[in-house]
Amino acid sequence: MKYRLPLVLASLLLAGGVQASAADHVHASHAWIRVLPGDLPAGAYVTLHNDSAQPVALTGASSAAYAEVMLHQSSTAGGMSRMSMVDTLTVPAHGDVALAPAGYHLMLMKAKTPVKPGDTVRLTLTFSDGSTLATDFLARPANAIDAGEPHAGH
Numbered sequence: 825m826k827y828r829l830p831l832v833l834a835s836l837l838l839a840g841g842v843q844a845s846a847a848d849h850v851h852a853s854h855a856w857i858r859v860l861p862g863d864l865p866a867g868a869y870v871t872l873h874n875d876s877a878q879p880v881a882l883t884g885a886s887s888a889a890y891a892e893v894m895l896h897q898s899s900t901a902g903g904m905s906r907m908s909m910v911d912t913l914t915v916p917a918h919g920d921v922a923l924a925p926a927g928y929h930l931m932l933m934k935a936k937t938p939v940k941p942g943d944t945v946r947l948t949l950t951f952s953d954g955s956t957l958a959t960d961f962l963a964r965p966a967n968a969i970d971a972g973e974p975h976a977g978h
C-alpha cells in the first residue's frame with residue numbers, strides 16, 4: 825500500500841522546493857578574524873564541513889560591518905607572499921575545507937566602524953546555488969594564529 829502525502833503538505837513541499845540548499849548542508853566552525861591596526865584589510869578564517877553527498881562551492885561572503893568582502897588565496901613563490909582572487913572554493917562531499925592563514929581566506933576591506941579583538945562580526949557566506957549561511961566570527965588580535973581555545977566548548 826502506498827503512502828500518500830496529504831495534498832496540502834505535498835503542495836507546500838513543491839512550492840518550497842524539496843531539494844535542500846547547499847547552505848543547509850554546511851556547518852561552520854572555528855570562525856575568526858585577524859584584526860590588523862588602522863584601516864588595513866583583515867583576514868577571516870573558518871572551517872567548513874559539508875555533510876551532504878554532493879560537493880558545494882563557496883563563492884564569497886558579505887557583511888554589514890565591511891564595505892567589501894573578497895575570497896582570496898595566499899601563496900608563496902620565490903620567497904614572496906602574494907594573494908589572488910578566487911571565484912569558488914569547493915567543500916568536498918562529506919568533507920571539510922579550512923580557510924586559514926597562508927591559504928584561503930575572506931579579505932575584509934573598509935570596516936564601517938573599527939573592529940576590536942573580542943568583537944563578534946557576522947559574515948554571510950554565499951554558495952553557488954545562491955543559498956547563504958550567516959556565521960559569527962570572533963575578532964582576534966594581529967598576532968593570533970587560530971581561533972583560540974574558547975573555554976565554553978563548541
Ligand SMILES: [Cu+2]
Binds near residue numbers: 929
Ligand atoms: Cu587577501
